Amino acid sequence: xxxxxxxxxxxxxxxxxxxxxxxxxxxxxxxxxxxxxxxxxxxxxxxxxxxxxxxxxxxxxxxxxxxxxxxxxxxxxxxxxxxxxxxxxxxxxxxxxxxxxxxxxxxxxxxxxxxxxxxxxxxxxxxxxxxxxxxxxxxxxxxxxxxxxxxxxxxxxxxxxxxxxxxxxxxxxxxxxxxxxxxxxxxxxxxxxxxxxxxxxxxxxxxxxxxxxxxxxxxxxxxxxxxxxxxxxxxxxxxxxxxxxxxx
Amino acid sequence: xxxxxxxxxxxxxxxxxxxxxxxxxxxxxxxxxxxxxxxxxxxxxxxxxxxxxxxxxxxxxxxxxxxxxxxxxxxxxxxxxxxxxxxxxxxxxxxxxxxxxxxxxxxxxxxxxxxxxxxxxxxxxxxxxxxxxxxxxxxxxxxxxxxxxxxxxxxxxxxxxxxxxxxxxxxxxxxxxxxxxxxxxxxxxxxxxxxxxxxxxxxxxxxxxxxxxxxxxxxxxxxxxxxxxxxxxxxxxxxxxxxxxxxxxxxxxxxxxxxxxxx
Ligand SMILES: Nc1ncnc2c1ncn2[C@@H]1O[C@H](COP(=O)(O)OP(=O)(O)OP(=O)(O)O)[C@@H](O)[C@H]1O
Ligand SMILES: [Mg+2]
Numbered sequence: 226x227x228x229x230x231x232x233x234x235x236x237x238x239x240x241x242x243x244x245x246x247x248x249x250x251x252x253x254x255x256x257x258x259x260x261x262x263x264x265x266x267x268x269x270x271x272x273x274x275x276x277x278x279x280x281x282x283x284x285x286x287x288x289x290x291x292x293x294x295x296x297x298x299x300x301x302x303x304x305x306x307x308x309x310x311x312x313x314x315x316x317x318x319x320x321x322x323x324x325x326x327x328x329x330x331x332x333x334x335x336x337x338x339x340x341x342x343x344x345x346x347x348x349x350x351x352x353x354x355x356x357x358x359x360x361x362x363x364x365x366x367x368x369x370x371x372x373x374x375x376x377x378x379x380x381x382x383x384x385x386x387x388x389x390x391x392x393x394x395x396x397x398x399x400x401x402x403x404x405x406x407x408x409x410x411x412x413x414x415x416x417x418x419x420x421x422x423x424x425x426x427x428x429x430x431x432x433x434x435x436x437x438x439x440x441x442x443x444x445x446x447x448x449x450x451x452x453x454x455x456x457x458x459x460x461x462x463x464x465x466x467x468x469x470x471x472x473x
Numbered sequence: 474x475x476x477x478x479x480x481x482x483x484x485x486x487x488x489x490x491x492x493x494x495x496x497x498x499x500x501x502x503x504x505x506x507x508x509x510x511x512x513x514x515x516x517x518x519x520x521x522x523x524x525x526x527x528x529x530x531x532x533x534x535x536x537x538x539x540x541x542x543x544x545x546x547x548x549x550x551x552x553x554x555x556x557x558x559x560x561x562x563x564x565x566x567x568x569x570x571x572x573x574x575x576x577x578x579x580x581x582x583x584x585x586x587x588x589x590x591x592x593x594x595x596x597x598x599x600x601x602x603x604x605x606x607x608x609x610x611x612x613x614x615x616x617x618x619x620x621x622x623x624x625x626x627x628x629x630x631x632x633x634x635x636x637x638x639x640x641x642x643x644x645x646x647x648x649x650x651x652x653x654x655x656x657x658x659x660x661x662x663x664x665x666x667x668x669x670x671x672x673x674x675x676x677x678x679x680x681x682x683x684x685x686x687x688x689x690x691x692x693x694x695x696x697x698x699x700x701x702x703x704x705x706x707x708x709x710x711x712x713x714x715x716x717x718x719x720x721x722x723x724x725x726x727x728x729x730x731x732x733x734x735x736x
Binding site: 279296304308309310311324371 | 641
């Protein structure tokens with residue numbers, strides 16, 4: 226059994242304005258997992274992710290993070306969230322810069338990251354010169370450049386068209402297989418979560434609780450052919466049903 | 474910038490200016506208005522030619538005060554805004570006084586400052602700075618506080634220090650608003666320099682354009698007064714143009730205000 230990286234126990238969060246976003250979340254994520262978090266809009270998915278990242282504190286319950294995670298968490302937001310005044314390569318360099326890595330020492334890592342996300346020709350471009358999908362890839366490159374042990378993605382592809390989204394889904398899955406980091410992927414798309422992950426947790430509407438925890442036993446390598454397969458459709462049906470129950 | 478936009482930027486103002494001058498000339502000529510009431514454009518141009526050198530020397534004095542005041546306002550206002558962004562308590566404690574300074578008419582406090590500060594240049598500099606510095610403080614403070622929330626979180630996630638947060642995130646986020654504030658302050662510094670000199674009156678070895686305007690008023694040399702005013706507005710336009718250019722240069726890669734059409 227792999228080491229547990231993140232464990233939430235009876236975790237709850239209410240905001241100062243009285244909104245209860247999360248209620249009694251129990252969730253353990255082991256090293257190497259690719260977990261999808263699926264739930265209706267406003268059920269507290271982003272809140273959960275921000276608590277896991279340590280950006281906000283839970284108001285009740287506990288969140289334990291493995292010591293190995295200190296400074297090794299990557300975060301991809303729903304929007305690309307790039308610095309508009311910095312070039313693509315400077316945006317990707319940012320996390321290393323904040324951790325005190327010199328530009329010279331970082332250059333090969335930044336270049337390799339840009340290469341693996343097909344962004345090499347755009348290293349000197351500014352974010353406004355990129356398409357939405359490319360901006361998102363820069364955002365992913367930035368999150369991966371530190372070789373995080375845990376990668377948190379908050380509906381990163383929600384704003385993209387389906388073709389770009391399918392492509393980025395495949396890319397992300399490939400990157401995960403290559404880097405073998407742990408991924409928690411928030412989405413409200415059943416199809417996306419089934420395609421990408423090895424395990425899906427389903428949340429109820431606000432205040433969010435976890436009502437189902439489903440393993441996704443699909444092949445390791447996944448490509449567009451999988452989307453047409455009966456097995457994939459079957460998993461999608463199961464997850465959809467559980468989501469519908471959660472929302473009832 | 475494409476050709477027609479550039480044409481519009483240059484030709485438009487020239488056409489408007491030419492129409493106004495023609496209308497002005499027409500009025501003066503039609504009603505035979507004497508130059509000591511309203512001089513025509515021709516008379517002003519001749520005065521500008523004959524009195525130019527002496528007026529330019531005065532303009533230089535005013536310009537020196539203006540530029541120095543803008544520099545001090547930028548340094549002081551910028552630092553104050555950074556201080557505000559570092560501590561909400563400091564911001565809340567000091568901001569009301571910055572507002573008071575802003576709403577106090579400079580003509581009302583200029584006499585005091587001139588009494589307190591012995592050196593005339595320094596006194597005028599203080600007055601012009603007081604007028605110029607508020608837009609920079611207000612705009613830069615707003616800019617420093619309006620950094621993207623998610624980027625702030627990202628910086629925190631990677632354990633950014635306060636200094637990194639300021640230098641790599643807050644300062645660049647504030648740059649467009651800071652530059653917009655500076656463009657306003659450039660004009661205000663000029664107004665401040667002139668108004669303060671009006672209050673100070675003529676005196677001292679070197680005097681600025683305001684003194685020329687006052688003298689010309691006393692002697693009923695109205696064309697000379699208009700020539701001085703003309704120089705003053707030209708200077709104001711030049712300051713604005715230089716600051717706009719600076720703003721465009723600094724923001725051209727990324728900010729909407731400075732982007733050139735890319736198609
Ligand atoms: N800073 C905050 N202050 C107050 N309420 C908040 C705050 N952040 C989120 N909420 C509330 O908490 C609830 C959960 O928000 P959250 O952003 O986690 O939902 P979500 O599941 O990510 O939704 P979506 O799928 O639409 O992104 C919402 O009702 C929201 O209004
Ligand atoms: Mg969300």
